[in-house]
Amino acid sequence: MFRKVLFPVVLTHKMENYLSCISDMVKAGVEQVDLMHVVDLHDTYGDPKIVEFAQETLAKWKESLMKAGVAKVETYLEEGEPTEEILRRLDEEDYSFVMLGSRGTSLFKRLFLGSVAENVLHYARQPVLLLKSYPCEEGGKATYSLTCGSVFEKILYVTDLSEGAEKALPYLEKMKDIPGATLDILHVHDTRAMEYMSTEKIQEISAEEKRRIEQMRKNLADKGFVVEAHIVEDHPVAGILKYAEEKKPSLLVIGAKGKSKLLEMVLGSVTETIIHKAPCSVFVIR
Incomplete structure (x- = not known):
């Protein structure tokens, strides 16, 4: 891997x-x-x-x-x-x-x-x-430094629970072998998708998302990861960036999505925006 x-x-x-x-x-x-x-x-x-x-x-x-x-x-x-x-x-x-x-x-x-x-x-x-x-500036002279001493120190895994996002899981399992690495799982419940849904349908979807995220957290914890899981309600891009600014991860892990059969490798709009605006290093998984 x-x-x-x-x-x-x-x-x-x-x-x-x-x-x-x-x-x-x-x-x-x-x-x-x-x-x-x-x-x-x-x-x-x-x-x-x-x-x-x-x-x-x-x-x-x-x-x-x-x-x-x-x-x-x-x-x-x-x-x-x-x-x-x-x-x-x-x-x-x-x-x-x-x-x-x-x-x-x-x-x-x-x-x-x-x-x-x-x-x-x-x-x-x-x-x-x-x-x-x-x-940044060190000793009075301009220089450049990584966003964190260790890129794999504080990992944020963003998932929309799609098949593409789950391709990241084997990579995350390997990262657990890095001493001191911790993991946050973040799922953003897209508020746009809820505008025309009934209350019952929203509750049903929310319950299923919570079940899947908790199962994912448990599976990774069982493999030895120090891991937490969080679900927020927001627009996907805004929710991810807001969470990243607050928690200050050293690495954000996200799945890539193809837009068409002709350009299978073209990144999805959410992924592309996150890549450009994330305040840390980014691992894009295909």
């Missing part, structure tokens, strides 16, 4: 923030990390010094990951269009998920929307772990 990970990287020191997350992933079962950098010829004009710098950086980061306990680390340096090369490798190899780095709220729309990460999120067949970092 967490065995083999693809991590496309850009060559900045900010990427080193994300390498620290790998040690947690090893505890959850990650055995191999493939570091990949794509030299975009449109930006570099084939400058050999850039290729040399990329090789040196990938080698340094490989050594860092090996020291963090990753059993196997491969590096790939490609030339071409980044999105195409990343999606090609995802199609050719059997990856458990792909990990992407981004920056936080103030820069997020400018750097992420329409970017390589955006395209990978939409079209990759695999789950996508989107790591967010935010501008």
Whole structure:
């Protein structure tokens, strides 16, 4: 489930923030990390010094990951269009998920929307772990840090009780092996759907949702997770973001939904909005 990970990287020191997350992933079962950098010829004009710098950086980061306990680390340096090369490798190899780095709220729309990460999120067949970092100041100089010391420390799993959302459960079960990890399950009872229902029907649906959420909580608790479950009534996006702002999770886990047979990997509107506005890293499960 967490065995083999693809991590496309850009060559900045900010990427080193994300390498620290790998040690947690090893505890959850990650055995191999493939570091990949794509030299975009449109930006570099084939400058050999850039290729040399990329090789040196990938080698340094490989050594860092090996020291963090990753059993196997491969590096790939490609030339071409980044999105195409990343999606090609995802199609050719059997990856458990792909990990992407981004920056936080103030820069997020400018750097992420329409970017390589955006395209990978939409079209990759695999789950996508989107790591967010935010501008901060340490020792009088500007830097970037992850939203939390450990990405898997405080997990929020959002479910609409659909088949797509339940695909996340096996991943959650593996996260329980990370020391100190806790889990909140959140279901938002969509108030829009209740406008034209009878009181009896609303009560019936609410009772069934409570039963399923409690059973889910119990199953995960039985497997060793420290877990709580909550149901709120709200618009899905507003309810999820409000809860996340209040509870401040380190990771939000959510399912992706396809919109059509033609574009099976296009994200559903709720999922896409949450990805862009969540105040923490996001794991999108397919």
